[in-house]
Amino acid sequence: MKRLPAPISNRRPSLSHLKRLSLHGPSTTRHKNFPPSAASKSDSKEGSSHWKAILSHLLRNNEIDEARHVFSKISSPDAHLYTMMITGYARIKRIDEAFRIFTEMPTRDVASWNSMIKACLDCGDLHLAGKLFDEMPERNVISWTTIMNGLAQVGQIDAAEGLFWRMPQRDTAAWNSMISGYSSNGRVTDARLLFEKMPCPNVISWTAMIGGYDQNGESDEALHLFEQMWALGIKPTSSTYACVLTACANVADLGLGTQLHAHLSKVGYLSDTFVSTSLLTLYANCKHIENSSKLFHENGDRNLVSWTALITAYGLNGRHEDALDEFNRMILSGIRPNQSTFTSALNSCCGLESLDQGKKIHGNVIKLGLDSDVFVGNSLIVLYSKCGDIDNSLMVFNNMRRRNLVSWNSIIVGCAQNGYALWALKLFDDMKSSLEQPDEITYVGLLTACSHSRMIASGKQIFQQLKEDPLVDVKLEHYACMVDVLGRCGNLEEAEDFISSMPMKPNVAVWLALLSACRMHTNLKVARRASQKIFDLDPYNSAAYVLLSNIYASAGKWNDVSQTRVMMRSRGIVKIPGYSWITLKDSRHEFVCGDRSHPMTTEIYKKLDWLGGKLKEYGYVYDRRFALHDVDDEQKEVVLTYHSEKLAIAFALLSTVQGSTIRIMKNLRVCGDCHSSIKVISRIVGREIVLRDSSRFHHFRDGLCSCGDYW
Structure with a gap:
């Protein structure tokens, strides 16, 4: 027989002990719509319904202090009114006041105990919920299920079991x-075994199992279970269909998804x-973004959930401008974004490398008090890092x-990526001190x-830690990184x-x-x-041919x-053309070497000529080794002068x-001459x-680069 865990606490605390929690007194604010005369209502059944309607209205609008004032005027509130107040306080995370209401109750039935336990769990106080559960004079199946849910939600699945x-x-x-x-804690096999043991599974049971498979990366099995459910004649609910469509989206099963759409x-x-x-x-994951957009605009009820889904869908399909346009429309329509909306917009x-728009959204995040959200924070860290603003990235972190x-x-x-190697190593030490377990990405x-x-030396030490x-x-990927560490330092034979x-x-x-080194x-x-x-390994690898050709050119081996x-x-191998770009006022401007297609070409070339004169004044001499063509020195200087990154810089100066x-982006490695001249x-x-x-x-300041001329 399976051994059962001990009760939540070995000693049953008394309510007098629990009452010693810090409590806040009731508000004395009077609500303008409910004068004191309202308290003259008799406490009959009609009177109780009257108070229920008043409290329901106030609590629905989160006017908890007004509701508390009205509640204090009721001479003999029944258990249901007490429970409404407990739930109201729990909704806004004021557990001390919810508990005060609970202790004021003249008599407590099982329902009131259950409500208080759920209030504790909703506010994240599992300890108090457990004490109340142990203190209950009698329990029903709801009591057990409520505390079991709370344990599972915080990962204590063995205790819940x-x-x-x-x-x-x-x-x-x-x-x-x-x-x-079981499913929410990654134990989907145990969930299935329990499902099979159920005496009378209903549609909610089937839906929970389908959703469990999908949440744990077994979307194919979720769809297979749905087929079994359908064959047994069990009628799906809207929740079932939502789970199945999500599974279809995760495996990109457009065929089944389309059939379900029609049904x-x-x-x-x-x-x-x-x-x-x-x-x-589903349509977004299957790269049918137009269907996603059509579905959204045909649905008259445009709410936060659907709008967030559309913003996310556009982002997944690389249509970031459309995503941000929809985000702005949502704001203008008066819908308040949540963490998921902000994460998708960021x-x-x-994706656009649009630091300006990101900063605007960051401002909205702060205004709405969501800057402490971990998912929003992670998106901000990535945004600032990928736009080269590592200082703001560190600030957010x-x-x-x-x-x-x-x-x-x-x-x-x-x-x-921004050259803050010592910071990266220090953060790794802090990470270990916080007991966060590193993974493959950390070591990369x-x-x-x-x-x-x-x-x-640090690279070798990190790699040894990884192996241990x-x-x-x-x-x-880790071996490739270690080869890069050795090769960049010039230890090519050791790398080999x-x-x-x-x-x-x-x-x-x-x-x-190794070839790059x-x-x-x-x-x-x-x-x-x-x-x-x-x-x-790959006879058609273009990067290898280009690198080899450039090595020969640098050595003057033109044959x-x-x-x-x-x-x-x-x-049939084609070299990927190099280009640079800059994003200004939400517009992206791209340049290739010798580009003359930009509307401001005349001004750009004038600015480059001015820069060329200034460079000579500062004693700069072009490094002709990076003109990878067998032409005379004068032509090499012309080629180097009009590299794409220099064109982008000239445009930015204007x-x-x-x-x-x-801030300039480039799709290839910056050449040595451009690096020196910038x-x-x-x-x-x-x-x-x-x-x-x-x-x-590369962060260029006052004639120096953050890479220390080592990249």
């Missing part, structure tokens, strides 16, 4: 509650918010009251920080030996890390070996450059306020220039 099996009797609601508890239109469930929202998400700002693994990973990776961020800052961490699997000693077969990413140090010998390994390019053409930070430009114009290339962020 023990209570379930100790229950003197179990109704269907108790079985359903335990199934949901739901016939049975009239499309008006249900959760059904229509789940259907909207993710779209991140430091101000968060609660953090999760995503919070720590986001700030560590952000610091790594730390190794990236070490590789970008020439911290080879029993809860994290060492993956190929490291690859040879790997316990798993290296993939293209590992060899590309050869590009930095112009090591032809190792580069040839590394590139051959890549071509053996090898020509042969490499001929090989690329023969295999289009932004003097003294403001210039350092001088930052000194010439007296402005910070933040450049994000394919490798990392």
